[in-house]
Amino acid sequence: MRIEVVAVGTELLLGQIVDTNSAWLGGQLAAAGIDSHFHQAVGDNLGRIVLALRTALARSDGVIVCGGLGPTHDDITREAVAAVMNVELVRDESQVERIRAMFETRGRSMPENNLRQAEVPLGATLIPQVLGTAPGLVCPLGNKVLYVLPGVPYEMTEMFTRAVLPDLVDRAASQGSPAVIASRVIRTWGMSESGLAEALAPRVAAHETEAGHAGSSVTMAFLASGMEGIKVRVTAKAPTLQAAGDLLDAEEAEVRALVGHAVFGVDEETMESVVGDLLVRMGLGLGVAESLTGGLVASRLVGVPGASRWLRGSVVAYDATVKQKLLAVPPGPVVTAEAARAMALGARLALGADVGLSLTGVAGPDPDEGQPPGTVFVGLAMPGASAVPGEAGGVSSGGVSSGGVDLGVEVLELRLPGDRERVRQYAATSALDLLRRRLQARAGGG
Amino acid sequence: MRIEVVAVGTELLLGQIVDTNSAWLGGQLAAAGIDSHFHQAVGDNLGRIVLALRTALARSDGVIVCGGLGPTHDDITREAVAAVMNVELVRDESQVERIRAMFETRGRSMPENNLRQAEVPLGATLIPQVLGTAPGLVCPLGNKVLYVLPGVPYEMTEMFTRAVLPDLVDRAASQGSPAVIASRVIRTWGMSESGLAEALAPRVAAHETEAGHAGSSVTMAFLASGMEGIKVRVTAKAPTLQAAGDLLDAEEAEVRALVGHAVFGVDEETMESVVGDLLVRMGLGLGVAESLTGGLVASRLVGVPGASRWLRGSVVAYDATVKQKLLAVPPGPVVTAEAARAMALGARLALGADVGLSLTGVAGPDPDEGQPPGTVFVGLAMPGASAVPGEAGGVSSGGVSSGGVDLGVEVLELRLPGDRERVRQYAATSALDLLRRRLQARAGGG
Numbered sequence: 001m002r003i004e005v006v007a008v009g010t011e012l013l014l015g016q017i018v019d020t021n022s023a024w025l026g027g028q029l030a031a032a033g034i035d036s037h038f039h040q041a042v043g044d045n046l047g048r049i050v051l052a053l054r055t056a057l058a059r060s061d062g063v064i065v066c067g068g069l070g071p072t073h074d075d076i077t078r079e080a081v082a083a084v085m086n087v088e089l090v091r092d093e094s095q096v097e098r099i100r101a102m103f104e105t106r107g108r109s110m111p112e113n114n115l116r117q118a119e120v121p122l123g124a125t126l127i128p129q130v131l132g133t134a135p136g137l138v139c140p141l142g143n144k145v146l147y148v149l150p151g152v153p154y155e156m157t158e159m160f161t162r163a164v165l166p167d168l169v170d171r172a173a174s175q176g177s178p179a180v181i182a183s184r185v186i187r188t189w190g191m192s193e194s195g196l197a198e199a200l201a202p203r204v205a206a207h208e209t210e211a212g213h214a215g216s217s218v219t220m221a222f223l224a225s226g227m228e229g230i231k232v233r234v235t236a237k238a239p240t241l242q243a244a245g246d247l248l249d250a251e252e253a254e255v256r257a258l259v260g261h262a263v264f265g266v267d268e269e270t271m272e273s274v275v276g277d278l279l280v281r282m283g284l285g286l287g288v289a290e291s292l293t294g295g296l297v298a299s300r301l302v303g304v305p306g307a308s309r310w311l312r313g314s315v316v317a318y319d320a321t322v323k324q325k326l327l328a329v330p331p332g333p334v335v336t337a338e339a340a341r342a343m344a345l346g347a348r349l350a351l352g353a354d355v356g357l358s359l360t361g362v363a364g365p366d367p368d369e370g371q372p373p374g375t376v377f378v379g380l381a382m383p384g385a386s387a388v389p390g391e392a393g394g395v396s397s398g399g400v401s402s403g404g405v406d407l408g409v410e411v412l413e414l415r416l417p418g419d420r421e422r423v424r425q426y427a428a429t430s431a432l433d434l435l436r437r438r439l440q441a442r443a444g445g446g
Numbered sequence: 447m448r449i450e451v452v453a454v455g456t457e458l459l460l461g462q463i464v465d466t467n468s469a470w471l472g473g474q475l476a477a478a479g480i481d482s483h484f485h486q487a488v489g490d491n492l493g494r495i496v497l498a499l500r501t502a503l504a505r506s507d508g509v510i511v512c513g514g515l516g517p518t519h520d521d522i523t524r525e526a527v528a529a530v531m532n533v534e535l536v537r538d539e540s541q542v543e544r545i546r547a548m549f550e551t552r553g554r555s556m557p558e559n560n561l562r563q564a565e566v567p568l569g570a571t572l573i574p575q576v577l578g579t580a581p582g583l584v585c586p587l588g589n590k591v592l593y594v595l596p597g598v599p600y601e602m603t604e605m606f607t608r609a610v611l612p613d614l615v616d617r618a619a620s621q622g623s624p625a626v627i628a629s630r631v632i633r634t635w636g637m638s639e640s641g642l643a644e645a646l647a648p649r650v651a652a653h654e655t656e657a658g659h660a661g662s663s664v665t666m667a668f669l670a671s672g673m674e675g676i677k678v679r680v681t682a683k684a685p686t687l688q689a690a691g692d693l694l695d696a697e698e699a700e701v702r703a704l705v706g707h708a709v710f711g712v713d714e715e716t717m718e719s720v721v722g723d724l725l726v727r728m729g730l731g732l733g734v735a736e737s738l739t740g741g742l743v744a745s746r747l748v749g750v751p752g753a754s755r756w757l758r759g760s761v762v763a764y765d766a767t768v769k770q771k772l773l774a775v776p777p778g779p780v781v782t783a784e785a786a787r788a789m790a791l792g793a794r795l796a797l798g799a800d801v802g803l804s805l806t807g808v809a810g811p812d813p814d815e816g817q818p819p820g821t822v823f824v825g826l827a828m829p830g831a832s833a834v835p836g837e838a839g840g841v842s843s844g845g846v847s848s849g850g851v852d853l854g855v856e857v858l859e860l861r862l863p864g865d866r867e868r869v870r871q872y873a874a875t876s877a878l879d880l881l882r883r884r885l886q887a888r889a890g891g892g
Contacts, residue, residue, distance in 0.1 A: 013482050015473025016667055016679060020464050022487070027461025036459050037494050041468070041485035048483050055501055183460065194557040197518040204519055221490065221520045223457055224598060233457060288762075294748025295741025298762045302740025303867065305811075307764070314762035315772075316734075316744040322759040322797050326772065351768050365751075417552070418577070421749065422600070 001172040002035045004056040008068035008077050009151060010043035021066050021156055032165060033180040033237075034172055044068060049080035053146065057084070062144055062171075064164065067151025069134035071113040078137075081148055082121040085139055089119040092126065099133050124148075127163045131155045136163065145171065179237050182244035186255055187269065188262040189229040189433045193222050196230055199259050203251070218247055227425035229264070229271075264436055271432045272300045278439040279310035279355070286435075287353030288314035289327050289343040291334065291360040292376065296428045312351040317343070323360075326350055334360055335369045337377050337411040344379030344409050356381035356409075359431050363420045374416040374423050378431040381409045382438060410438075447618040448481045450506040452498050454514035454523050455597060456489035467512045467602055476681075478611060479627045480618055490514060495526035499592065503530070508590055508617075510610065513597025515580035517559040524583075527594055528567035531585055535565040538572060545579050570594075573609040577601045582609065591617065627683050628690035632701050633715065634708040635675040635879045639668050642676055645705050649697070664693055673871035675710070675717075710882055717878045718746045724885040725756035725801070732881075733799030734760035735773050735789040737780065737806040738822065742874045758797040763789070769806075772796055780806055781815045783823050783857040790825030790855050802827035802855075805877050809866045820862040820869050824877040827855045828884060856884075 005022045012019050022039045029036045038059065042052040049068070056063045068077030082089045095118035103110040117134045120126060127136030132155045137148035147164050149156045188196060197204075200220065207218045216238045223231040232255060236247035256263055265274045279286055288297050298314035301307055315326050323329040327346030329339050339360050348356030357380055364373025412434055416426045451468045458465050468485045475482045484505065488498040495514070502509045514523030528535045541564035549556040563580045566572060573582030578601045583594035593610050595602045634642060643650075646666065653664045669677040678701060682693035702709055711720050725732055734743050744760035747753055761772050769775040773792025775785050785806050794802030803826055810819025858880055862872045 011667065012469070013472045013485060014476045015469040015471070016669055018464055018466050018469040019485075023458065023461040023464045025461070026459045030460045037489060037491070038498060039459060039487040043483060045483070051505065052484060059497065183462075185462065192554075192557075194517040194559045195554075197559050198557045219520075221456055222516065222518045223455075223463070224516070225463075233460075233462065235456075235460075285765075290741070292748075293745070294753070294757075295736070295744030295760055295762060296748075298741030298764075299739070299745050302738075302742075302762075302764065302870070305866070307740070311740075312765040313768040313772075314741055314760075314764075316741060316748075316760035316762065318744075318748065318754060318760075319731075319758040319798070325798070326759075326761075326796060350772060351765070352771070415552075419600075420751070424748070 001062070001168070001175055002037055002060045003029055003062045003064060003168065004060040005036060005039045006049075006052050006056050006063055006065040007039070007041045007151070008044065008049055008065060009041070010045075010074075012041045012067075013043050021151065021153055024153070024157065025064060025066070025160065028160065028165065029168075030181050030183070032169055032172075034168060035181075044074040044076060046076050046080055046083070049077060050083050053080060053084045057141060057144055057146070060144075061175075062146065062168070064147045064149060064160075066149045066156055069117065069136075069148065069150045071111065071117055071133070075116070077148060078116070078119055078121065081124070081137065081139055081146060084146070085121050085123065085141060087122040090122055091115070092118050092120050095120075095126065095135060098128075102133060127159055129155065129159070130162075131158055138163075138167065179239060180241045180244050181235060181237050182241065182248060183233055183235040184248045184252060185267050186232040186234065186252060186263055187229055187265045187271075188232060188259065189264055189271065189429060191230065191259065191262045193224050193230050196232065196259060196262070197222055200232065200255065203254055203258070216243065216247060218251055220251075226422070227429045229429065264433065270300075270304075271429055271436065273304050275432050275436050275439065276301065276304040276307060276310055278436065278443060280306075282439065282443055284354040284439075285310055285312050285352070286355045286357065287312045287347040287351030289323075289347035289350075289356065289358040289379075290314055290316050291318060291323070291343070292363045293359050293424050293428045293431075294318060296424055297357070297359065297431060300428065300432070312353040315347060315350060333369045335362055335371045335375060335377070336360075337379075337413060340377035340379035340411050341381075341409045342379075344381035348381050354383055355435070357431055357435055359427055361414075361423075361427060363423045363427075365420060372415075373420075374414075374418070376414040376416060376423070376427045376430070378412040378414065378427070378434055379409060380412075380434055380438060382442075383408065410434075447508070447614070447621055448483055448506045449475055449508045449510060449614065450502040451475075451482060451485045452495075452502050452509055452511040453485070453487045453597070454490065454495055454511060455487070456491075456520075458487045459489050467597065467599060470599070470603060471510060471512070471606065474606065474611065475614075476627055477629055478615055478618070479625055480614060490520040490522060492522050492526055492529070495523060496529050499526060499530045503587060503590055503592070506590075507621075508592065508614070510593045510595060510606075512595045512602055515563065515582075515594065515596045517557070517563055517579070521562070523594060524562070524565055524567065527570070527583065527585055527592060530592070531567050531569065531587060533568040536568055537561065538564050538566050541566075541572065541581060544574075548579060573605055575601065575605070576608075577604055584609075584613065625683050625685065626687045626690050627681060628687065628694060629679055629681040630694045630698060631713050632678040632680065632698060632709055633675055633711045633717075634678065634705065635710055635717065635875060637676065637705065637708045639670050639676050642678065642705060642708070643668055646678065646701065649700055649704070664697055666697075672868070673875045675875065710879065716746075716750075717875055717882065719750045721878050721882050721885065722747065722750040722753060722756055724882065724889060726752075728885065728889055730800040730885075731756055731758050731798070732801045732803065733758045733793040733797030735769075735793035735796075735802065735804040735825075736760055736762050737764060737769070737789070738809045739805050739870050739874050739877075740764060742870055743803070743805065743877060746874065746878070758799040761793060761796060779815045781808055781817045781821060781823070782806075783825075783859060786823035786825035786857050787827075787855045788825075790827040794827050800829055801881070803877055803881055805873055807860075807869075807873060809869045809873075811866060818861075819866075820860075820864070822860040822862060822869070822873045822876070824858040824860065824873070824880055825855055826858070826880055826884060828888075829854065856880075
């Protein structure tokens with residue numbers, strides 16, 4: 001069963017708001033095993049809403065249209081739906097009473113405009129509103145169906161969950177599409193998108209060969225996601241949720257066997273949550289010293305619930321004299337491996353932490369201390385630490401060389417591409433990834 | 447001239463990412479006076495991308511398609527475009543060399559997959575990439591045009607601005623579209639959306655009365671934007687860019703006359719860039735001490751180009767002992783006005799700054815030290831500072847009371863609504879807004 005989502009609102013086309021409703025509905029439909037092959041957005045114009053709905057009905061089994069149910073003159077989805085159904089709009093008196101009562105309980109009289117929200121295309125069924133004034137609609141069109149929902153996200157999600165999803169699942173079952181779609185996001189850092197695709201090419205080939213066996217299939221897609229790394233999305237289609245989950249488990253194991261060193265988490269896990277979990281498990285406290293990232297590493301770590309158990313704090317030493325005073329960095333150049341080393345030790349000491357992580361470098365756009373933008377030194381001081389030889393080369397998506405080891409402090413040098421913001425973001429994730437690898441190696445988990 | 451935007455990517459349909467590209471392009475097109483009546487999203491499927499492009503070409507004068515230009519097997523926009531044009535894909539050897547050279551400068555060899563990014567539909571013109579590996583395309587289709595752009599937002603926006611927008615403006619001019627649309631975003635903090643709408647209701651009424659006079663019109667929209675505050679977007683339509691700009695200037699003056707105390711900037715200005723400009727002008731250095739915001743304030747400040755001229759650094763004192771050791775906060779409770787005061791003074795001293803700004807509080811979800819989530823104390827230590835009486839009430843969108851003044855340190859107490867992330871973000875902006883107001887009052891500019 002294929003459902004198309006149509007979002008109505010000129011503000012969407014003008015970019016004044018981003019259409020989060022369609023993304024949310026897409027996720028809900030996929031989770032229910034219902035395909036959604038197209039989304040559309042269209043402005044508050046009668047002819048164009050009609051055209052968008054007819055286009056959607058021609059290429060799908062059903063349509064969910066969101067928005068344009070308000071009380072004002074530019075809310076014309078009801079009229080467009082009536083035109084597509086080729087019927088009249090009739091006023092539903094029980095709705096008029098309901099809306100009038102809603103205004104009365106708030107001590108206000110109902111504006112005449114709101115009467116429009118009680119109009120229903122002949123033959124359509126009302127979906128009662130429980131949070132606002134605009135009811136939804138279920139409109140039969142031959143063997144297809146059109147659902148009309150309000151555009152306010154919290155009203156839309158409530159109405160979809162309560163009334164539309166159960167109806168859709170019933171229809172899908174009666175049409176005999178038993179398949180369930182489930183997906184899993186495998187998160188990686190340290191490989192380019194094309195390098196990852198090349199390493200996983202045998203899996204893609206295997207899926208193409210196996211496609212359609214016993215009604216099951218697996219597909220794989222790659223998604224470059226900036227400082228969140230490259231995501232590998234595995235989607236499984238199977239007769240039951242259990243079977244789809246088994247396919248995902250098997251596929252994740254295959255992916256880890258091929259590129260496991262680059263995998264840092266799955267689904268909702270983030271680089272910072274994975275680091276936090278490891279620190280909790282190992283009973284270690286972390287202190288950070290940041291220069292070019294200016295608090296970005298710390299603020300990502302603080303976003304992890306329960307961070308107070310393992311995060312001591314961070315010294316954002318943007319000014320060179322602050323580096324000297326708070327972190328005991330010797331006077332002299334600060335875009336160096338030596339400065340990163342001193343900062344990591346300084347963070348451990350100043351913040352009373354077991355582990356010290358530091359970043360210094362040049363975000364750009366101009367060079368600094370003769371170093372080009374994108375030059376970053378990451379320092380990591382761990383109790384009894386020693387670098388794992390031959391592994392540093394995979395840590396960053398830019399060029400990488402590993403620095404020396406001294407007194408349990410490791411330094412990683414990065415050359416990151418991109419503008420100021422990108423350099424800062426990639427530096428932050430690269431530093432956290434170094435910490436993750438060392439903690440996992442120590443914990444015996446990676 | 448009507449341009450349809452088509453976003454390609456199964457991840458959009460599945461709701462794994464929200465399509466921000468289409469919204470951004472919609473805003474750019476509107477600003478250039480180019481209509482956009484429909485947007486579509488479609489998955490990584492050849493037949494369906496072809497169908498979406500044909501649908502778009504049938505109802506528009508041109509199409510911008512984004513995404514599906516990566517190096518992997520699921521990136522098939524090039525193939526779909528060639529099918530719509532009914533031509534072959536041919537390899538462009540100069541592109542092959544360019545991509546190969548890009549990998550070489552990073553010390554890596556080019557995976558075979560990347561050769562696909564050098565393929566061009568016969569008759570299309572390449573748009574060179576300057577940030578990544580996938581070039582864009584301009585594809586003529588009779589008297590219509592199809593632009594192909596990468597889906598990575600920062601590559602897409604750069605390429606659109608550099609190559610597509612000028613081409614579109616030329617085409618629109620040759621088709622004789624005379625009206626120019628310009629818009630300005632007026633950024634506010636400290637008023638609710640409905641409060642702002644109520645205060646600006648006379649302007650909205652005036653626009654409705656004046657609409658259509660001499661081919662000119664002004665419209666106003668409100669957009670709640672989280673930690674960036676509430677944006678008032680004013681759009682003017684006029685025969686020339688000069689006339690549209692004059693309308694915007696006049697409207698901004700009207701808005702400032704009504705709600706000027708809440709306006710902190712326009713267009714690209716941010717709360718942090720405004721604070722940075724004021725600090726530079728006044729020759730002051732800033733030091734920050736953060737607890738619940740965990741580096742968020744510092745990392746926003748570091749994002750301002752030239753921040754090193756006025757930002758000394760930040761102490762992220764997440765752990766109570768760090769507050770005592772680095773900031774000389776007395777032992778005892780830390781979610782208090784006294785702790786905020788000590789932290790502001792400590793930041794000034796520890797970081798060698800003229801101005802000390804501090805934040806301590808409870809992000810949630812659980813209460814801390816008997817204080818409910820959303821309780822935040824902001825401390826501000828300025829040389830010779832004294833609180834401006836009767837002004838604190840407008841600083842936050844939550845409830846606000848101003849604390850005592852002592853030794854040049856002011857403390858503001860906030861009760862912020864929302865979850866952990868929202869409390870942190872609103873606390874950061876509220877603290878920067880307090881600093882902005884005090885600096886502007888001192889500079890005589892606000």
